[in-house]
Amino acid sequence: MPNTVDLSGKPFHFIGIGGIGMSALAYVLAKRQLPVSGSDLRSSGITKRLQAVGAHFFEEQNATNLEFFRRKREPVYQELSVTGIGITQDRQVVDESSKSSQTIGTEEISSDLPQVICSTAINPLNSEYKAAIEKGYPIFHRSDLLAALIQEYESIGVAGTHGKTTTSSLIGYMLLKAGLDPTIVVGGEVDAWDGNARLGNSPYLVAEADESDGSLVKLAPKIGIVTNIELDHPDRYENLDQVIEIFQIFAKGCQILIGCIDCQTVRSQLKPTITYSLSRDLGANYSVDNVKYEASGTTARVWEGEEVLGELQVKLLGTHNLSNAMAAVALGRHLGLDFEAISLGIASFGGAKRRFEVKGDVNSITFVDDYAHHPSEIQVTLAAARLQVEAPRRIIAIFQPHRYSRTLTFVQEFGQSFSNADVVVLTDIYSAGEPNLGQITGEQLRDTISAHHKRVYYQPTLDSVVKRLTEILQPGDLAIFLGAGNLNQMIPQVMDFYQIDRNDRSLKLSQAS
Structure with a gap:
């Protein structure tokens, strides 16, 4: 089985394409004009959106779905100059009085086996998955594909036990409003780009980096962000120490690590390059004071070291969302954005679906x-x-x-x-x-x-x-x-x-x- 995802033009088939993480990746590939197919147990708004950008969707999981790209054929024609009776390559009899341009066989549009993408949620007994193994199809985990995309971009990977979706969506929205036109792959749907992914034209990629199944260790973005670290998946991890180890490997793979040091585990176990906090007392690179939590949102004065940047307004409620916004501030300033551009983007962000x-x-x-x-x-x-x-x-x-x-x-x-x-x-x-x-x-x-x-x-x-x-x-x-x-x-x-x-x-x- 190849150990590298091929993004040069070979087709992809997603088992469980309707999942929130799988569909985001499929969308980006389809928008890049790569051949994409996928299956799920039922159609949804997500699968219809994928079909609208060219992905082929199967509303059932069947081993024959894997043959979709190999079954696609087109007729090949050849001028016949011979007289009398001839035999075509597909054994059809041709008379000289018929049209001079005749079908002489068929040719596969793509004879390549599709690269099969699956997630941890796929049962090993799934008929498509079993067929892919039996027939030697190249099989990759969803995280392998995300890792390959991350390597192609000036990538920003947002990790953490809580707040990943909101923080990555907020950062993507902020960069979009600032004119940086990012590619975005997140675990929630956002009205601003009508879904969980968008394809931009800039070098920037914002991606949500998930630790739930341990695949976080495969991701090495140029800039990593860690919002917090807790034990959340006891089905995967026996204790917090195992979770910390996963995040430490992720941190080592990042050229720059931005971290929230309000989380004592992040502060002591990761030692981020750039830090942010909701307290002025921890010595973070980015911090706040004069915080007002209200029913309409939150306001705070933002500091960069010992210099006041200005006032930040956040529509999203609560301390956790102010912290998510501060991750965006730290990232934006690292990329050289003016605080005005950062604050305007944050102030107008309405949140991701299923997040309050x-x-x-x-x-x-x-x-x-x-x-x-x-x-x-x-x-x-x-x-x-x-x-x-x-x-x-x-x-x-x-x-x-x-x-x-x-x-x-x-x-x-x-x-x-x-x-x-x-x-x-x-x-x-x-x-x-x-x-x-x-x-x-x-x-x-x-x-x-x-x-x-x-x-x-x-x-x-x-x-x-x-x-x-x-x-x-x-x-x-x-x-x-x-x-x-x-x-x-x-x-x-x-x-x-x-x-x-x-x-x-x-x-x-x-x-x-």
């Missing part, structure tokens, strides 16, 4: 979708929500735990993560493909949260969550859906319920029960 994404306001109830699935993420997200909600308004936190291993490892931390919520609605654990070993249940997590919180409802199914929400939500509430699974799929259903009038609601409830 307001889905709508119905019957004076605000519905928010957020990807938070780790105790630290839940804490900062609910703290940001509290900036917008004061009594008697309520925060209703609807949470779907993600993975048995994570829930088991952090069960006590989850118990203390909901202090800013007035009501917690908890549903069963989303497996994300993990086997249920019977070590942790949704009911056990409910009991742990209940030890720290007065109002916790456990609803084992999504349907029962919808029913509970139709009973408890009231005007003025902020309902925030938290999790990395499929919990957010119910938001439209709950919103629809509150859009109908009260009489119809009563009828609908009686029918549901």
